[in-house]
Amino acid sequence: MTDKTAVHVVGLRMSFGTTEVLHGVDFDVRYGEVFCLLGPNGAGKTTTLEILEGFRPPTGGEVRVLGLDPAAQPAKLRERAGMVLQECGFPRQARVAELIDLWRSYYPNPRPLGDLLEVVELTEVRNTQVRRLSGGQRRRLDFALALAGDPDLVFLDEPTTGFDPEARRRCWAAIENLRRLGKTILLTTHYLDEAEQLADRIAILRAGRIELAGTTHEVAVRAGLATRISFTTPSALRRGHVPLPDGIDLSVRGPESVCHTGNAAMTLRLLLEWARQNSLGDLDGLAVTAPRLEDTYLQLTRTNGDHA
Amino acid sequence: MTRSVHLAIRQALLEQRSFWRSAEYALFTFAFPLMILLLIGAANAGSDLPGTDIKDTTVFVPGILAFGVIVAAYVNLGSKVAVLRHDGVLKRIRTTPLPSGSYIGGLLVSTVATVIFVTAATGMLGWLAFGAVPRPGELLALTAGLVLGTVCFATLGLAISSVITSAESAGPVAYASFLPIAIISGVFDPTFSGLPDWLSRLVATFPVKALAVVLQNAYAVRPFPAWDLANLGLWTAAGAAFAVWRFRWHS
Numbered sequence: 272m273t274d275k276t277a278v279h280v281v282g283l284r285m286s287f288g289t290t291e292v293l294h295g296v297d298f299d300v301r302y303g304e305v306f307c308l309l310g311p312n313g314a315g316k317t318t319t320l321e322i323l324e325g326f327r328p329p330t331g332g333e334v335r336v337l338g339l340d341p342a343a344q345p346a347k348l349r350e351r352a353g354m355v356l357q358e359c360g361f362p363r364q365a366r367v368a369e370l371i372d373l374w375r376s377y378y379p380n381p382r383p384l385g386d387l388l389e390v391v392e393l394t395e396v397r398n399t400q401v402r403r404l405s406g407g408q409r410r411r412l413d414f415a416l417a418l419a420g421d422p423d424l425v426f427l428d429e430p431t432t433g434f435d436p437e438a439r440r441r442c443w444a445a446i447e448n449l450r451r452l453g454k455t456i457l458l459t460t461h462y463l464d465e466a467e468q469l470a471d472r473i474a475i476l477r478a479g480r481i482e483l484a485g486t487t488h489e490v491a492v493r494a495g496l497a498t499r500i501s502f503t504t505p506s507a508l509r510r511g512h513v514p515l516p517d518g519i520d521l522s523v524r525g526p527e528s529v530c531h532t533g534n535a536a537m538t539l540r541l542l543l544e545w546a547r548q549n550s551l552g553d554l555d556g557l558a559v560t561a562p563r564l565e566d567t568y569l570q571l572t573r574t575n576g577d578h579a
Numbered sequence: 580m581t582r583s584v585h586l587a588i589r590q591a592l593l594e595q596r597s598f599w600r601s602a603e604y605a606l607f608t609f610a611f612p613l614m615i616l617l618l619i620g621a622a623n624a625g626s627d628l629p630g631t632d633i634k635d636t637t638v639f640v641p642g643i644l645a646f647g648v649i650v651a652a653y654v655n656l657g658s659k660v661a662v663l664r665h666d667g668v669l670k671r672i673r674t675t676p677l678p679s680g681s682y683i684g685g686l687l688v689s690t691v692a693t694v695i696f697v698t699a700a701t702g703m704l705g706w707l708a709f710g711a712v713p714r715p716g717e718l719l720a721l722t723a724g725l726v727l728g729t730v731c732f733a734t735l736g737l738a739i740s741s742v743i744t745s746a747e748s749a750g751p752v753a754y755a756s757f758l759p760i761a762i763i764s765g766v767f768d769p770t771f772s773g774l775p776d777w778l779s780r781l782v783a784t785f786p787v788k789a790l791a792v793v794l795q796n797a798y799a800v801r802p803f804p805a806w807d808l809a810n811l812g813l814w815t816a817a818g819a820a821f822a823v824w825r826f827r828w829h830s
Contacts, residue, residue: 360666
């Protein structure tokens with residue numbers, strides 16, 4: 272563990288009765304990054320988060336959050352970490368600004384009220400009773416309350432589950448605002464696009480184990496997925512007037528030609544050289560597509576689907 | 580320490596504001612005892628209890644005072660905490676550094692405020708409409724009885740909240756667990772009698788009648804209610820033990 276590590280997890284195990292749900296989980300979250308714990312329902316995401324938040328002592332392993340042991344120092348941790356749990360209600364008759372202001376009083380160094388309202392885009396409904404807010408507004412109020420004490424670290428447990436696209440988009444915008452404030456964010460989700468959109472780094476948790484961890488790109492590469500290069504098939508190639516390039520696994524699929532590669536730069540160089548030699552110009556419609564997280568995730572789920 | 584108290588008071592202020600904003604809560608808690616007082620008064624007021632020279636108003640007015648304390652402290656706090664737990668508000672409080680004592684303390688301070696409002700209104704109406712006033716020099720005893728009753732029923736409210744399993748049943752469970760006892764305890768009807776011996780002895784073991792008797796003692800000369808005071812003390816201890824044992828921050 273270094274000073275740059277906000278969350279440090281090594282060999283984390285958790286059992287409920289005789290059932291072990293976490294079988295030795297390891298990951299680190301650095302200060303200032305958005306880290307996403309991605310996985311299907313029942314993978315152990317919420318359990319992991321509850322341990323990091325100090326709500327459950329782990330069965331085994333080492334856990335440090337902001338340099339603290341969450342199970343032993345929960346009060347200290349809560350002054351510096353904001354938590355958005357799943358399905359946490361509000362006092363029904365409280366008004367938005369009034370509630371945020373009350374929450375601010377719980378912390379030694381709260382953020383200014385107006386600032387909080389702005390970050391979560393609730394300034395217009397500041398005098399509305401909480402029970403009249405929409406689902407998306409409530410979730411953003413969750414963020415505001417978690418942020419009231421100006422925490423160094425924010426936990427978000429499945430922040431957009433069950434939301435319509437518009438509510439999700441505004442929720443993501445609020446999370447982007449948190450990132451801009453320099454907060455370290457640890458979020459869980461079972462939505463791939465959410466992880467891809469928000470996270471600097473991702474760990475895929477499945478059946479109580481980390482399957483893969485790294486940046487979106489690293490995760491995809493490590494899962495063995497290749498960059499896809501495609502271009503519009505030149506008519507000379509389609510008619511068989513030019514030879515296929517050497518050393519590239521190019522397949523001509525009618526109007527589109529496609530190849531996959533682990534080294535995009537090298538392959539592109541070869542392709543363009545081949546095009547020049549055969550007077551094919553700059554290759555119309557040339558596109559390089561990075562490996563997508565969705566492909567990685569689906570591949571993992573397909574190949575290892577049996578130990579869930 | 581001062582910070583904890585300050586936080587508890589802020590919490591209580593939000594609870595009070597929420598309480599008065601919620602029309603149904605406020606109406607039932609506040610207007611219910613007053614309405615019952617007027618109805619019972621219209622039926623009885625002014626005569627002596629059979630075979631005594633005790634005016635019935637000095638019995639049913641403090642009886643309704645006891646009822647108000649129970650609604651404000653027991654029903655209100657009990658169902659409130661059950662709903663807060665069910666809605667996950669208690670769970671959310673646990674994610675903050677707010678000391679548990681300040682939070683529970685805030686709920687209790689707010690409950691005490693509600694009791695004061697309800698009791699003052701009921702007492703005033705009893706005086707203005709039926710001329711029922713505490714005996715000279717008994718105001719302190721009345722206050723002491725109200726304090727003891729509030730502590731006892733707030734504790735029992737916290738205890739019952741742990742038994743309630745859903746937000747929907749919170750109000751009904753809280754009411755149903757005391758209203759029948761209140762009726763057979765004679766809280767509403769000063770001439771209520773004719774219970775089988777075993778039943779009236781059973782009813783006397785509950786704190787409902789005990790609180791009514793303690794408050795009635797401040798209005799009319801009666802034997803010193805030593806047993807009833809002890810009863811309230813025992814129920815407070817039992818309620819506190821159960822509340823602490825079963826208290827949960829999440830449903």
